[in-house]
Amino acid sequence: MSVETQQTGGGRFPSWIGQYLRDHLLLAVIVVLFAVYPFLYDFLTGQFGLTAQMILPRTRTMLTILALGLFAMSFDFISGYTGYLSFGHAAFFGIGAYFVVLGHNGQLPVVPAETSFMLLLLIGALVAVIAAFLIGLISFRLSGVYFAMITLGIAEMMYVASNNWGFLTPGTSDPTEGVAAGSPTDVGFFEPMVGVPFVEALQVEIGPFGDESILGISVGDPQIVSYLAIGAVVLLCYLMMKRIIHSPFGRVMIAIRENEERAKAIGYNVFYYKMGAFMISAFFGAVAGALFVGYEGAIDPTNSFFFLVTGFALVAAIIGGLGTLAGPFFGYIFLEGVEEFLSREGSGGGLQPFLEQNLPGAILDTDIAGLTINEALSAFMTGHGDFYAGIIFIIFVLYVPIGMLGTLRNRYGTDSLAKYVSAGVEKRLPSSDGETAATGDDD
Amino acid sequence: MLRTNRLTKRFGGITATDEVTFELGDKLTSIIGPNGAGKTTFFNLLTGALTPTEGTVELKKDGGWVDITGMDTHETAQMGIHRSYQITNVFPTTSVLENVRVAAQAHGSNSVRFWRNVNNFDEHYEEAYGILDRVGLADKAEVPAENLSHGEKRQLEVGIALAGDPDVLLLDEPNAGVSSEDIDAVKAIIEDVATDHAVLLVEHNMDIVMDVSERIVVLNQGAVIADDKPENIQGDPDVQEAYLGGYEAGDLEARRQDTAASQGSGTEPDGGGLA
Ligand SMILES: Nc1ncnc2c1ncn2[C@@H]1O[C@H](COP(=O)(O)OP(=O)(O)OP(=O)(O)O)[C@@H](O)[C@H]1O
Ligand SMILES: [Mg+2]
Numbered sequence: 026m027s028v029e030t031q032q033t034g035g036g037r038f039p040s041w042i043g044q045y046l047r048d049h050l051l052l053a054v055i056v057v058l059f060a061v062y063p064f065l066y067d068f069l070t071g072q073f074g075l076t077a078q079m080i081l082p083r084t085r086t087m088l089t090i091l092a093l094g095l096f097a098m099s100f101d102f103i104s105g106y107t108g109y110l111s112f113g114h115a116a117f118f119g120i121g122a123y124f125v126v127l128g129h130n131g132q133l134p135v136v137p138a139e140t141s142f143m144l145l146l147l148i149g150a151l152v153a154v155i156a157a158f159l160i161g162l163i164s165f166r167l168s169g170v171y172f173a174m175i176t177l178g179i180a181e182m183m184y185v186a187s188n189n190w191g192f193l194t195p196g197t198s199d200p201t202e203g204v205a206a207g208s209p210t211d212v213g214f215f216e217p218m219v220g221v222p223f224v225e226a227l228q229v230e231i232g233p234f235g236d237e238s239i240l241g242i243s244v245g246d247p248q249i250v251s252y253l254a255i256g257a258v259v260l261l262c263y264l265m266m267k268r269i270i271h272s273p274f275g276r277v278m279i280a281i282r283e284n285e286e287r288a289k290a291i292g293y294n295v296f297y298y299k300m301g302a303f304m305i306s307a308f309f310g311a312v313a314g315a316l317f318v319g320y321e322g323a324i325d326p327t328n329s330f331f332f333l334v335t336g337f338a339l340v341a342a343i344i345g346g347l348g349t350l351a352g353p354f355f356g357y358i359f360l361e362g363v364e365e366f367l368s369r370e371g372s373g374g375g376l377q378p379f380l381e382q383n384l385p386g387a388i389l390d391t392d393i394a395g396l397t398i399n400e401a402l403s404a405f406m407t408g409h410g411d412f413y414a415g416i417i418f419i420i421f422v423l424y425v426p427i428g429m430l431g432t433l434r435n436r437y438g439t440d441s442l443a444k445y446v447s448a449g450v451e452k453r454l455p456s457s458d459g460e461t462a463a464t465g466d467d468d
Numbered sequence: 469m470l471r472t473n474r475l476t477k478r479f480g481g482i483t484a485t486d487e488v489t490f491e492l493g494d495k496l497t498s499i500i501g502p503n504g505a506g507k508t509t510f511f512n513l514l515t516g517a518l519t520p521t522e523g524t525v526e527l528k529k530d531g532g533w534v535d536i537t538g539m540d541t542h543e544t545a546q547m548g549i550h551r552s553y554q555i556t557n558v559f560p561t562t563s564v565l566e567n568v569r570v571a572a573q574a575h576g577s578n579s580v581r582f583w584r585n586v587n588n589f590d591e592h593y594e595e596a597y598g599i600l601d602r603v604g605l606a607d608k609a610e611v612p613a614e615n616l617s618h619g620e621k622r623q624l625e626v627g628i629a630l631a632g633d634p635d636v637l638l639l640d641e642p643n644a645g646v647s648s649e650d651i652d653a654v655k656a657i658i659e660d661v662a663t664d665h666a667v668l669l670v671e672h673n674m675d676i677v678m679d680v681s682e683r684i685v686v687l688n689q690g691a692v693i694a695d696d697k698p699e700n701i702q703g704d705p706d707v708q709e710a711y712l713g714g715y716e717a718g719d720l721e722a723r724r725q726d727t728a729a730s731q732g733s734g735t736e737p738d739g740g741g742l743a
Pocket of ligand 2: 507508554
C-alpha cells in the first residue's frame with residue numbers, strides 16, 4: 026500500500042486522496058449512501074409512502090444502529106479476530122455510557138461536572154481499557170471457554186451493581202431506572218458537542234434538541250445532524266480498527282485465532298497480543314456506549330451492562346460475519362430492520378400499517394379458526410421482531426455460518442470485496458495515471 | 469549448540485524421558501526409537517512446551533551456555549530453537565505465504581506496530597518467499613494451508629519452522645504419513661536445511677535415517693540406549709534387542725499394540741515404517 030508515493034496530478038486535493046478513494050471505492054460509496062440516507066428516506070417515503078416506510082428503517086433507528094453497530098464491531102474485533110469470545114463485552118459499553126452521564130453530573134472523582142462530552146468519551150474509553158487490562162489479567166491465563174465465562178461473570182457483576190448502587194442516583198430515584206445526564210438539578214443541561222476538540226466550526230451539538238445545521242449547512246433536523254456527527258465518529262473508529270487489523274499486530278491476532286499453540290511456538294508471547302487486542306476492543310466498545318448516551322442523554326442497566334447487549338452484538342456478528350470487521354455492523358442493520366419491519370404502528374411503521382392500508386378490510390377481517398387475519402398478524406407477527414430475528418439467526422448459524430460479508434468474500438475469492446470492486450471499476454475506466462493495481466482492503 | 473543434563477520427564481507412573489544427557493553439535497543427528505519411546509516428549513522438553521521433572525536444557529549463545537530450562541515456547545523460539553510437528557500444526561485458513569510470513573515477523577520488533585499496514589514490511593515477505601522456494605511451495609503461496617495435500621502440509625510444517633533463521637531445528641517426523649512418491653522431496657528438504665542449521669531429526673523411516681544422518685541416538689522407554697554413527701547403530705546388540713531386527717515374527721506388532729494400549733495416544737498415521 027503506497028498511497029503516499031502518489032505525488033502526481035493537480036487539482037484542489039492532493040492526488041493521494043483520489044488514489045485512496047479509487048482504492049477504497051466500495052467504502053466511499055457506502056459512506057456516501059449512509060450520509061445521504063436520512064434525506065433519501067424522507068424523499069422515498071414522500072414519494073412512495075407506506076411502501077418505503079415499511080422497508081426502510083427510520084433515521085431514528087439508524088441512529089441507534091450507528092452506536093450499537095460500532096459496539097458489535099468492537100466485539101468482533103476481539104472475538105472474530107483472536108477467537109476469544111468476549112461474552113462480557115457489555116461491560117465496556119456500560120462503562121463508556123455511565124462514564125459520560127456520571128462525569129457530566131459531577132459524580133466522578135477528579136472529573137469536574139459538565140466536562141465536555143468528547144473528553145468524557147475519551148476518558149471513559151481509557152477507563153474501559155484499564156478495566157480490560159484487569160479482566161484480561163485474570164481471564165487470559167486460561168483457555169477460551171474460561172475467558173468467555175469470566176468476562177460474562179464480570180459484566181453480570183457490573184449489571185447487578187448498576188441496578189443496586191444508590192451512588193449512581195444521588196437523588197431518590199431507583200438505579201434500575203437508569204441515570205440521566207443533567208438530572209440532579211444543580212448541574213447544567215447535557216449539551217454534548219461532537220467534533221474536533223477546540224475547533225468551534227467543526228463541532229455540533231447532538232441530541233434531540235441539538236443543532237440543526239452541520240458544517241454551516243442547515244438540515245433543519247437535530248436528529249439528522251446527530252446522525253451525521255455520530256456517523257462520522259463511527260466511521261473514524263471503523264477505519265482505526267481496520268488499520269489495526271491490517272497491521273503486523275492484526276496478523277498476529279489472526280494467527281492466534283487460527284492456532285494459538287503454533288503462534289506461541291513461532292515466538293509470539295500471545296498473552297501480550299491478546300491483552301492488546303482486548304484493550305483496543307474495550308476502547309471502541311466504550312466509545313459506542315458514550316455515543317449511545319450522547320443522543321439518548323440517559324442510560325439504564327438493561328441497555329448497557331445487561332448480557333443481552335452482548336448477545337445482540339454476537340447475533341449481529343454471526344449474521345454479518347464474524348471476523349469481517351464491517352460485517353457485524355451490517356448484521357445489526359439487518360436485525361434492527363427486521364425488528365422495525367414487524368414493530369407495531371407508531372414505532373416505525375412496518376408490515377402492519379402497510380397491510381392495513383393496502384389490503385381490503387374484508388380480507389383482514391376474514392375469520393380463520395377463530396382469529397381474523399388482522400388479529401393473527403398482531404398475535405404472531407407484529408411486535409415479535411426478536412422472535413423472528415432469532416429464527417433468522419438460527420438459519421444463519423445452520424446455513425450461512427460465515428455470515429453475509431464472509432459469504433460475499435468467499436464468492437469473490439480470497440481477495441477482499443473492496444479490491445474486487447475497485448479492480449472492476451479500474452478496468453472500465455481509462456487509466457489516468459497508469460496506476461492499475463487497486464490495493465484497497467475492506468473489512 | 470544445545471545440550472541436556474539428566475533431563476527427565478515423568479507423567480504419573482510413566483517416565484517418558486529418563487535422565488537424558490545429550491549434546492547436539494553440527495552433525496545432522498537423528499533420534500529413533502519405537503512408538504512411545506519419548507522422542508516427541510524430548511522435543512517438548514527442549515522447546516519448553518513441557519517442563520522437565522528434573523534436569524536442565526542449555527543452549528549455546530555467543531560462545532557461552534545459557535540455561536533455558538523452564539522457558540516458555542515463545543521464549544525458546546526467540547532464542548533460536550524452532551520445531552516442526554509430527555501432527556501437522558499450521559494456520560489452516562490463512563495462505564501458505566502468510567503462514568510463513570507471520571512466523572518470520574515474529575523475529576524483530578515489527579509485530580507491535582499496529583498503526584502501519586502489514587504490506588509496508590517487505591522484509592518479512594521476502595524472507596517468506598525465500599523459504600517457500602526452499603521447501604518447494606513457491607507456486608502454492610496463495611493457497612489456504614488447509615487446501616494443501618498432505619505432503620505439501622509437511623513441507624509447510626518445515627517452512628514455518630525455518631522462518632526467523634533458527635540456530636537449532638527440531639524436525640519431528642517430517643515424513644509422517646507422506647506417500648512414497650513425495651518422500652524424496654521431504655528428504656531433499658531435510659538435507660538442504662541441514663547445510664545451514666543444526667538439525668535434530670525424529671524419523672521412523674530407516675532408509676531416510678540411515679541415508680541422511682551423521683549420528684543416531686536411540687531412545688527406548690525414555691532413555692538413551694545408543695548414540696553412534698549410523699553404521700555402528702545397525703550392529704549394536706542393545707538396539708537390535710530393543711528395536712531393530714532381532715525380534716520374533718509378530719514381536720514388534722505386539723509391542724506396538726502394547727504401547728498403543730498403554731498410552732492411548734501418541735501413534736501417528738504412518739504406522740512406523742520400520743525397515
Ligand atoms: N502429555 C502427556 N501426558 C501423559 N503421558 C504422556 C504425555 N505425552 C506423552 N506421554 C507418554 O509419554 C510416552 C512417550 O510419548 P512420546 O509421544 O514422546 O513418544 P514418541 O517417541 O514420540 O512416539 P511416536 O513414535 O509414537 O511419536 C508415551 O508413553 C506417552 O503416552
Ligand atoms: Mg512422537
